[in-house]
Amino acid sequence: MTHRSDRTLDxxxxxxxxxEGAMHVRVRGGAVEDVRLEIYEPPRFFEAxxxxxRYTEPPDIxxxxxxxxxVAYQMSACAAIEDACGVRVDGPIADxxxxxxxxxxxxxxxxxxxLLHAPDFLGYPSALELAKDRRDLVERGLALKxxxxxxxxxxxxxxxHPINVRVGGFYRAPAPSELAALARxxxxxxxxxxxxxxxxxxFEFPDFHHDxxxxxxxxxxxxxxxxxxxxxxxxxxxGPGDFEQHVIEEQVPHSTALHARLADRGRYLVGPAxxxxxxxxxxxxxxxxxxxxxxxxxxxxxxxxxxxxRAVEVVYAVEEALRLIDAYEPPARPxxxxxxxxxxxxxxxxxxxxxxxxxxxxxxxGLITTARIVPPTSQNQASIEDDLRRFVAARLDFDDERLTAxxxxxxxxxxxxxSCSTHFLDLTIDRG
Amino acid sequence: MDDDGLPTLAVWKFASCDGCQLTLLDCEDExxxxxxxxxxxHFLEASRAVLPGPYDVxxxxxxxxxxxxxxxxxxxxxxxxxxxxxxxxxxxxxxQALRNFADVDEFTSxxxxxxxxxxxxxxxxxxxxxxxxDYELHGCPIDRRQLLEVITALLVGRKPNIPAxxxxxxxxxxxxxxxxxxxxxxxxxxxxxAGCGALCPAHQRGCYGCFGPMESPNAAAEAGLLRAxxxxxxxxxxxxxxxxxxxxAFVELSRVTVGPPPAAGPGEVETExx
Ligand code: SF4
Ligand code: SF4
Ligand code: SF4
Numbered sequence: 001m002t003h004r005s006d007r008t009l010d011x012x013x014x015x016x017x018x019x020e021g022a023m024h025v026r027v028r029g030g031a032v033e034d035v036r037l038e039i040y041e042p043p044r045f046f047e048a049x050x051x052x053x054r055y056t057e058p059p060d061i062x063x064x065x066x067x068x069x070x071v072a073y074q075m076s077a078c079a080a081i082e083d084a085c086g087v088r089v090d091g092p093i094a095d096x097x098x099x100x101x102x103x104x105x106x107x108x109x110x111x112x113x114x115l116l117h118a119p120d121f122l123g124y125p126s127a128l129e130l131a132k133d134r135r136d137l138v139e140r141g142l143a144l145k146x147x148x149x150x151x152x153x154x155x156x157x158x159x160x161h162p163i164n165v166r167v168g169g170f171y172r173a174p175a176p177s178e179l180a181a182l183a184r185x186x187x188x189x190x191x192x193x194x195x196x197x198x199x200x201x202x203f204e205f206p207d208f209h210h211d212x213x214x215x216x217x218x219x220x221x222x223x224x225x226x227x228x229x230x231x232x233x234x235x236x237x238x239g240p241g242d243f244e245q246h247v248i249e250e251q252v253p254h255s256t257a258l259h260a261r262l263a264d265r266g267r268y269l270v271g272p273a274x275x276x277x278x279x280x281x282x283x284x285x286x287x288x289x290x291x292x293x294x295x296x297x298x299x300x301x302x303x304x305x306x307x308x309x310r311a312v313e314v315v316y317a318v319e320e321a322l323r324l325i326d327a328y329e330p331p332a333r334p335x336x337x338x339x340x341x342x343x344x345x346x347x348x349x350x351x352x353x354x355x356x357x358x359x360x361x362x363x364x365x366g367l368i369t370t371a372r373i374v375p376p377t378s379q380n381q382a383s384i385e386d387d388l389r390r391f392v393a394a395r396l397d398f399d400d401e402r403l404t405a406x407x408x409x410x411x412x413x414x415x416x417x418x419s420c421s422t423h424f425l426d427l428t429i430d431r432g
Numbered sequence: 433m434d435d436d437g438l439p440t441l442a443v444w445k446f447a448s449c450d451g452c453q454l455t456l457l458d459c460e461d462e463x464x465x466x467x468x469x470x471x472x473x474h475f476l477e478a479s480r481a482v483l484p485g486p487y488d489v490x491x492x493x494x495x496x497x498x499x500x501x502x503x504x505x506x507x508x509x510x511x512x513x514x515x516x517x518x519x520x521x522x523x524x525x526x527x528q529a530l531r532n533f534a535d536v537d538e539f540t541s542x543x544x545x546x547x548x549x550x551x552x553x554x555x556x557x558x559x560x561x562x563x564x565x566d567y568e569l570h571g572c573p574i575d576r577r578q579l580l581e582v583i584t585a586l587l588v589g590r591k592p593n594i595p596a597x598x599x600x601x602x603x604x605x606x607x608x609x610x611x612x613x614x615x616x617x618x619x620x621x622x623x624x625x626a627g628c629g630a631l632c633p634a635h636q637r638g639c640y641g642c643f644g645p646m647e648s649p650n651a652a653a654e655a656g657l658l659r660a661x662x663x664x665x666x667x668x669x670x671x672x673x674x675x676x677x678x679x680x681a682f683v684e685l686s687r688v689t690v691g692p693p694p695a696a697g698p699g700e701v702e703t704e705x706x
Contacts, residue, residue: 042447042497042528043552048539049530053670060640064527064675067451067573115457115478126479128467138464146460157631159458160451160573161642164635171637408480 023407025392032396035389037381037411050371055081055340055362056167062358062373063161068111071104071152072351073358074165075226076373079240080358081167084345087338092331093169094226096155099324100162101225101349102317103151106189107159108352109272109310109317110148112415113196114141117307120409121203137199140192144314147189151321154182169335179325186325190318194290197311201294205304208391212267212383214274217350223282223316224275226349231278233299234265240348243357249374260379267382270354271414272309273300287316303387303413310352310415340366351376353415377416384414439488439587442474444508446494446501447528447556451573452519453477453493459576466580469587485511489586495521495556495678497528502553502562509563514586517559518579520572524644525678527572529556532678558678567592570625572642572675578627595626598646599639603630611638618661620671623649623685640674645681654685 026034046065050058058077063070075097082089089097114137115127124130131138149159154174156162164171215236217228230246231237238246249258262268276283276291277299283291291312300309342364348357354376361370391410395403443453457463457478473483490512496502509515517523525532531539536554559565567586569578578594585592595601599621603610611617611633619638621630625646632639658668672686 042501043540044447044497044528045531045536045539046527049527049534054667057670057674061527061674064449064451064572067449067454070449070451111454111457119480125481126472128464128472128479129481131464131467135464142460142463145458149458149460157635158573158628160454163632163637163640163642166637171632172635405480 032393047371055366059165069351070161072356075349076347076356076358079347080345084343084362085338098226100155102321103148105317106148109314110145144192147185168338173334183325193315193318197290200311209301212269215268216275216278240346258378259381269383270376270379273306276300276309284319438471440473441470442487442490444492447497448494448521489514492517492522495525497556505562514566516567518569518574520675522559523568524676525556525558527675529678570643575627596647597626599624602626603633608633623654642675644676644679651685
């Protein structure tokens with residue numbers, strides 16, 4: 001099986017990723033001829049059936065695109081609709097949104113670190129198998145994830161598809177006493193988050209670097225989460241309103257997720273590594289210290305080390321949540337009024353997996369005329385394929401089973417969210 | 433039962449958002465205990481290790497939207513002793529069933545430049561439209577406590593205890609103020625299946641029906657109630673056509689857009705229904 005110069009590698013159902021996809025590799029004459037990340041998640045047509053719905057509905061409806069990052073969908077939808085209606089939400093309501101989003105970052109990153117990704121580094125098929133030998137580790141992960149979910153449940157009403165989010169803010173704002181109870185949980189979580197960084201720093205990271213242009217939101221004075229200006233490592237900056245001028249989406253035959261590229265510049269990467277590389281200086285001192293101790297430099301260009309960035313972002317999100325809780329003064333009303341008007345609005349926020357863009361057109365009655373959603377994973381597909389091509393080329397002497405396992409791990413570095421991008425890995429290696 | 437004597441559990445995904453299977457991983461306090469009492473034989477979101485069937489219990493998430501999935505569900509059924517659908521997608525077609533009321537080719541052309549690459553059915557249908565289902569769990573997403581109840585009940589071989597009454601009932605159980613009575617807010621609670629613990633009314637919001645229809649809802653009374661809160665006929669149709677759009681009772685309810693508004697408030701609506 002090994003050392004054949006022509007072969008096909010097929011992963012027919014990728015495990016431990018959110019959604020369903022496959023990978024196809026074709027090797028001819030000892031060289032990698034083609035690598036395709038196939039996303040065969042059935043399309044669900046959200047952009048089509050949002051038309052004709054009321055402008056108040058996208059936060060609930062688009063949440064259903066993804067069970068792991070529903071808050072991101074709700075926040076980008078609210079931002080775009082408020083933009084269309086010419087309303088700005090700030091003060092304590094905006095702070096509550098950031099707090100809710102911190103909860104999703106903690107929950108989603110911890111799920112990925114402990115349940116989906118760490119087993120790769122430790123040689124287990126799943127966290128449940130890992131728990132048989134190291135129950136303490138898995139229990140720590142579950143406790144940290146639970147702390148993130150506790151934020152989402154308190155502010156959102158439930159952990160998956162929160163019911164308390166609306167255009168303009170919330171249906172109900174929490175009492176300071178409710179947040180105080182949460183703060184106690186989060187103080188314990190902060191230690192667990194710091195331990196997670198230290199633990200993951202001990203993993204063995206293959207030597208692999210990429211040079212993709214990276215793209216993330218940035219905001220002065222703090223680590224971008226719920227809004228900001230788009231910036232790239234290549235020096236581009238633009239507001240969410242210009243997103244579609246710069247990001248071109250194309251359909252490719254092998255994927256139900258569209259492929260994105262930067263106009264005149266090509267593939268790019270979004271997600272934690274991009275955020276870290278562009279925004280590191282805005283991390284809290286504690287999170288930055290943890291990053292330094294874990295060996296992350298000014299930039300993160302090794303996809304395997306993205307697990308460390310996620311762990312650092314969890315430290316940041318826990319601290320930020322504590323800060324927001326500390327400063328919390330309940331708003332006079334849980335939401336501001338957002339009267340509809342005809343127009344187009346744009347919203348972009350940092351989902352755990354990277355920037356998530358929404359655009360809605362509204363008519364004067366507030367019915368949606370057009371909708372456009374660009375999720376993070378579809379933006380990353382081209383960069384993932386490029387990395388895999390180089391990755392496979394350096395490992396052609398592995399047998400199919402080992403190469404498949406390593407490709408799966410390589411893909412998991414990006415924490416692809418395939419339900420979002422329409423889902424994962426079925427690997428085919430065609431060696432002829 | 434396999435060699436360990438542990439029953440085997442499989443989790444399958446069709447068209448969905450992963451939220452319902454994630455509910456299992458979100459049982460942080462119980463996950464390791466559950467994992468100790470069953471053998472997780474197929475759960476791609478959680479494990480690379482896949483054991484061959486047959487499986488004692490299969491949890492199925494998602495709806496059938498492609499020709500391939502219509503065949504795959506037959507194989508899943510053949511491999512499963514007990515098959516439980518989890519969530520609105522698997523039980524009622526999910527939000528993707530909104531295509532059932534539209535032209536799917538037109539939908540495809542809105543999203544894709546090259547619709548011919550995309551293989552999809554004109555409808556999104558629940559699992560029970562294709563194979564026999566032993567048990568259905570409602571919700572978008574399902575409720576964690578209900579999921580644990582079903583798994584534990586099936587493990588010991590008893591019938592799961594899942595109430596079939598309406599959200600109104602849960603609202604009263606938790607002593608939430610009725611948002612219809614107090615604020616005139618539209619609420620689908622009287623016709624919606626219990627299970628969430630009346631989350632929305634507890635957050636000062638009307639129920640939007642994410643648990644799907646309860647058994648035998650009172651269509652006329654609910655239509656009148658919604659109209660009395662100022663909803664237009666189009667608003668009412670849209671309210672039913674969201675996350676459980678293909679559930680027969682909601683299809684039926686969305687058609688009841690004529691009739692006089694009720695004289696009674698929601699409390700009486702609830703009494704009348706019972
Ligand atoms: S029922 Fe709702 S939560 Fe469950 S998979 Fe479908 S969309 Fe997701
Ligand atoms: S109608 Fe009133 S009692 Fe019934 S669910 Fe809604 S708020 Fe609760
Ligand atoms: S109150 Fe209704 S919409 Fe809200 S969570 Fe419960 S069933 Fe879903």
